[in-house]
Amino acid sequence: MIRNSRRVVALAVAGAVAIAPVISGCGAGEEPQTSAPTQLTEGVNASVPKNRPAAAQIDIRNLFVLGPKPGQTLAQGGAAPLYATIINQVKGRPDKLVSVSSPAFSQVKLQGGGVVIPAAAPTGEGSAVKLIGQTIAPAASPSASPTGKKAKKSPGATGSPSATPNATGTPVTPSPTGAGAANGNPSAQSSNTAPPEGAGVPSPATGTGPLVVLAGATQQFVGGEQIMVTLQFEQAGSVQVQVPVIPQQGEYETYPAAPGTETTPSASASPSPNVSGGSGTGAATPTPAGSATP
Numbered sequence: 001m002i003r004n005s006r007r008v009v010a011l012a013v014a015g016a017v018a019i020a021p022v023i024s025g026c027g028a029g030e031e032p033q034t035s036a037p038t039q040l041t042e043g044v045n046a047s048v049p050k051n052r053p054a055a056a057q058i059d060i061r062n063l064f065v066l067g068p069k070p071g072q073t074l075a076q077g078g079a080a081p082l083y084a085t086i087i088n089q090v091k092g093r094p095d096k097l098v099s100v101s102s103p104a105f106s107q108v109k110l111q112g113g114g115v116v117i118p119a120a121a122p123t124g125e126g127s128a129v130k131l132i133g134q135t136i137a138p139a140a141s142p143s144a145s146p147t148g149k150k151a152k153k154s155p156g157a158t159g160s161p162s163a164t165p166n167a168t169g170t171p172v173t174p175s176p177t178g179a180g181a182a183n184g185n186p187s188a189q190s191s192n193t194a195p196p197e198g199a200g201v202p203s204p205a206t207g208t209g210p211l212v213v214l215a216g217a218t219q220q221f222v223g224g225e226q227i228m229v230t231l232q233f234e235q236a237g238s239v240q241v242q243v244p245v246i247p248q249q250g251e252y253e254t255y256p257a258a259p260g261t262e263t264t265p266s267a268s269a270s271p272s273p274n275v276s277g278g279s280g281t282g283a284a285t286p287t288p289a290g291s292a293t294p
Contacts, residue, residue: 043084044243048236057236058095058117059087059126065214066255067223067245072263074221079258080105080245081210082229087126088117095119096234097212102243104227106216114234115211131211132255213258223247 043062047053063084068074088095097115100108111133118127214229225245232238246252 042244043246044241046239046241048231048233048239050239057088057090058233058239059089060231060239060241061085061087063229063241063243064252065227065229065243065245066210066252066257067221067225067247068263069248069253070223071265072222073265074217074261074263076217076220078217078221078263079213079215079261080217080221081131081256081258082108082212082214082243083131083210083255085128085130086115086117087128089120089126090235091120091122091124093119093235095236097231098234099232100212100214100229101232102214102227102229104218105214106218107214109213109215111211117233132208133211134208209256209259215258221245 043064046060046063047056048058048060049056061084063082066081066083074080082100086097095117097110097117099114100110102108115129115131117129120126223245224247226242227245228240229243230238230240248255248257
């Protein structure tokens with residue numbers, strides 16, 4: 001009897017151990033932490049000097065190149081921005097990002113010739129600067145005539161209309177013609193009136209954009225690639241980092257693309273139907289089976 005009781009207890013313990021993982025998995029809910037979706041690509045971190053992370057002078061956080069949108073391709077020769085947060089850990093000594101280079105791009109444009117990173121606070125708190133800020137677009141050439149020059153009169157125009165006598169000999173003043181002649185509007189301006197001073201001269205446009213742009217891509221990019229980038233600082237030195245090219249989607253969709261960037265649909269995108277414009281109906285023109293498309 002005692003021997004049978006011991007066997008029942010042993011079987012009960014073994015059964016409890018066997019179902020323990022099942023109970024633990026159910027306790028994690030319908031979406032346990034291990035099955036939650038993860039971000040496939042993200043920016044990388046680095047420090048300068050690279051071999052002394054505990055005594056870093058510059059910390060680089062979330063460094064990445066912004067690629068094209070899903071289904072798009074950044075063509076060869078295109079441009080892509082470089083984003084990161086750069087932190088100066090040295091008290092009393094500002095630094096500056098003076099150059100960026102990569103074998104995947106032929107040139108790099110730095111807004112203002114470089115990015116200044118202020119010194120760390122006296123308390124030791126690092127000074128952080130993001131590679132995104134106010135950018136200035138090239139000013140358009142003014143279309144107005146230079147100030148101080150008088151506007152030219154139209155050919156044949158005279159200062160005042162001459163009186164022409166009628167058959168009775170009474171001088172007759174000709175009626176005004178052209179814009180503003182209707183209803184005798186005296187306030188209508190002539191076409192040869194000079195514009196007010198400063199009119200037609202646009203001010204330089206400003207906006208938020210990348211401070212570092214990699215230009216002249218040596219290959220096509222669709223996102224997910226890795227490229228080598230070298231960052232040179234005025235005080236801390238240089239560092240080489242393997243940087244991901246992240247597609248412009250999700251949380252990265254809010255980052256501005258490089259100014260004037262042109263992307264093309266990738267090869268997997270389906271072509272749009274051929275629409276005939278001859279009839280003006282907008283209907284697609286069917287192609288006979290077996291015949292070549294003209």
